[in-house]
Amino acid sequence: MLRVFLASFAFHLKTLTLSSFFVLITVLQPLIFASIAFYIWRAGERPGALLYAALGAGLMGIWSATLFGSGGAIQWQRWQGTLESLIVAPVPFVVVLVSITLATSTIGLYALGGTLLWGRLLFGVPLELEHPLLFLLALPATVVSLGLLGLLLSSTFVLYRNANALSNLLEYPVWLITGLLVPVSLLPGWVSPISWLIAPTWGVRAIREAALGGDPLAAIGMCTVLGAVYLLLGIVFLRLFERLARERASLSLT
Amino acid sequence: MSSLRSFLRLFFVGGLISYRALFNWLRPSIYIPTMLGAPIFQILFFTYLGRFRDLESDSWFVVGNAVQSCSMAAVYAGTMTIANERWMGTLSPLLASPANRAALFLGRSVPLIANGLFVSAVGLGVSSLLLDFHPAASSLPALGLVVAVSAGSCTGFGLLLGSIGLRARDVLFGANLAYFLMLLFCGVNVPLDALPAWMEAIGRALPLTHGIEAAREVAAGAALGEVAGLVWTEVGIAVAYGASAYFLFSYFERESRRRASLETM
Numbered sequence A: 001m002l003r004v005f006l007a008s009f010a011f012h013l014k015t016l017t018l019s020s021f022f023v024l025i026t027v028l029q030p031l032i033f034a035s036i037a038f039y040i041w042r043a044g045e046r047p048g049a050l051l052y053a054a055l056g057a058g059l060m061g062i063w064s065a066t067l068f069g070s071g072g073a074i075q076w077q078r079w080q081g082t083l084e085s086l087i088v089a090p091v092p093f094v095v096v097l098v099s100i101t102l103a104t105s106t107i108g109l110y111a112l113g114g115t116l117l118w119g120r121l122l123f124g125v126p127l128e129l130e131h132p133l134l135f136l137l138a139l140p141a142t143v144v145s146l147g148l149l150g151l152l153l154s155s156t157f158v159l160y161r162n163a164n165a166l167s168n169l170l171e172y173p174v175w176l177i178t179g180l181l182v183p184v185s186l187l188p189g190w191v192s193p194i195s196w197l198i199a200p201t202w203g204v205r206a207i208r209e210a211a212l213g214g215d216p217l218a219a220i221g222m223c224t225v226l227g228a229v230y231l232l233l234g235i236v237f238l239r240l241f242e243r244l245a246r247e248r249a250s251l252s253l254t
Numbered sequence B: 001m002s003s004l005r006s007f008l009r010l011f012f013v014g015g016l017i018s019y020r021a022l023f024n025w026l027r028p029s030i031y032i033p034t035m036l037g038a039p040i041f042q043i044l045f046f047t048y049l050g051r052f053r054d055l056e057s058d059s060w061f062v063v064g065n066a067v068q069s070c071s072m073a074a075v076y077a078g079t080m081t082i083a084n085e086r087w088m089g090t091l092s093p094l095l096a097s098p099a100n101r102a103a104l105f106l107g108r109s110v111p112l113i114a115n116g117l118f119v120s121a122v123g124l125g126v127s128s129l130l131l132d133f134h135p136a137a138s139s140l141p142a143l144g145l146v147v148a149v150s151a152g153s154c155t156g157f158g159l160l161l162g163s164i165g166l167r168a169r170d171v172l173f174g175a176n177l178a179y180f181l182m183l184l185f186c187g188v189n190v191p192l193d194a195l196p197a198w199m200e201a202i203g204r205a206l207p208l209t210h211g212i213e214a215a216r217e218v219a220a221g222a223a224l225g226e227v228a229g230l231v232w233t234e235v236g237i238a239v240a241y242g243a244s245a246y247f248l249f250s251y252f253e254r255e256s257r258r259r260a261s262l263e264t265m
Helices: A003-017 A019-044 A050-069 A075-081 A083-088 A093-107 A109-123 A134-156 A161-179 A191-196 A197-211 A215-247 B002-022 B028-053 B057-086 B090-097 B101-128 B139-162 B170-183 B197-204 B207-217 B223-260
Strands: none
Touching: A003 A019, A003 B057, A019 A050, A019 A109, A019 A197, A019 B028, A019 B057, A019 B170, A050 A075, A050 A093, A050 A161, A075 A083, A075 A093, A075 A134, A083 A093, A083 A197, A093 A109, A093 A134, A109 A134, A134 A197, A161 A191, A161 B028, A161 B139, A191 B207, A197 A215, A197 B028, A215 B002, A215 B223, B002 B101, B028 B057, B028 B101, B057 B090, B057 B101, B057 B139, B057 B170, B057 B207, B090 B223, B101 B139, B139 B170, B139 B207, B139 B223, B207 B223
16 A cells, blocks of 8 residues: 555656646746735835745645645546546555645755745845754644545535636635735635645744744644544545446546 | 727627636635635734734735735736736637737736726625624725726736746746745735835735725825825836736737747746
């Protein structure tokens, strides 16, 4: 099972790297949004560290990659005609799906690396990290929790035929309510409890506190807990979907 | 008389059928999240970012992003209206037909402009409920005109990209990139004077920039006459991109026939 997971993860990482769409959303789009953020930071009246904006813009790219990659994960298998084979294979389908969703969030690291480098070279953003080791711990915790959130998304999107439309819808709201660039405290009070349930909220907090100063361990812990919850829910939803699809003979319907 | 009837039929019926055939956004389950939901959240995101950074007013961000949202359908659809003919294998019959190319182009633009107007109107309407944005009712007709002109210039830009699709392989990548770059260069969320001079110069040659500037002034209470210069500049940009698209399309069509490369993917 581990061999299948690793092989599938590596395969999808390579495939996504060669996709022009993913190059756009993990490299070019984050650089454009990072530039917008840098100019807004400079033009605004309030003082603030550009590194704050660079990290937020990088996380925005990781979320976009996860959202579009995971949202379309099952649909792509349908279009390629491989979904039936994966379902009937002895390896549980969830193992393959997790490898795909983790690959999509991992490829989002291009976005974070790109925005930090872009910020350093063009905008003079200092790249001094307060807690480098904790930063290295926060990064995989964030990526894995987002990948597992992707699993939950892909297992629920399967019931919705136009999942790509939902992906288009969910990009900005999550950027907004998870505090990637705008602090959650600035939003209406009812937004905070929702934001606590979404991994990027804790991911960006962990990465920022590791980079700018603070205690990122609590946020890293929350990423881990939420990741485990997403995994459990994803497994339950996938079982449900699989049973319904078998009963209705609707597995390959698009 | 019959050629005029044929022109008008191609313009109206052809444009509508093309819109419905090439873009299945007319299904509410796709149209509402993509064309209406996403722009509203974009407006909220940038308005709150502006509040956080203490940069400009809610109205400044609402108008900029609402007008920009008309470009989503205009740029992508303008591109796809030509590029998709190639993908779907209908380009050869289309170009073999004696259809008037101007009617073909212009007819496909009208639904996109109407769509852009509707998307922007929804964005502005929802923003007036959720944010500190309350334009005078008397400013709405002028605002509508400015948005329609901006949607027209974006459609011309999209058609230009689509024409390049007669030759380029992955024109949708270019459309995506152009769409995001317009967010940066056209003064949607960053004041033009905060950008380097070369970026401002590029922005002023792109669609949207003058339209957004005019719309902001109209929303702030200016009469249409006071922003006439900006609106006419946006009209000029629309005509320039539309004409460039037409001539480039004609050129690539001739070249494709000569080299037998029409269906080359």
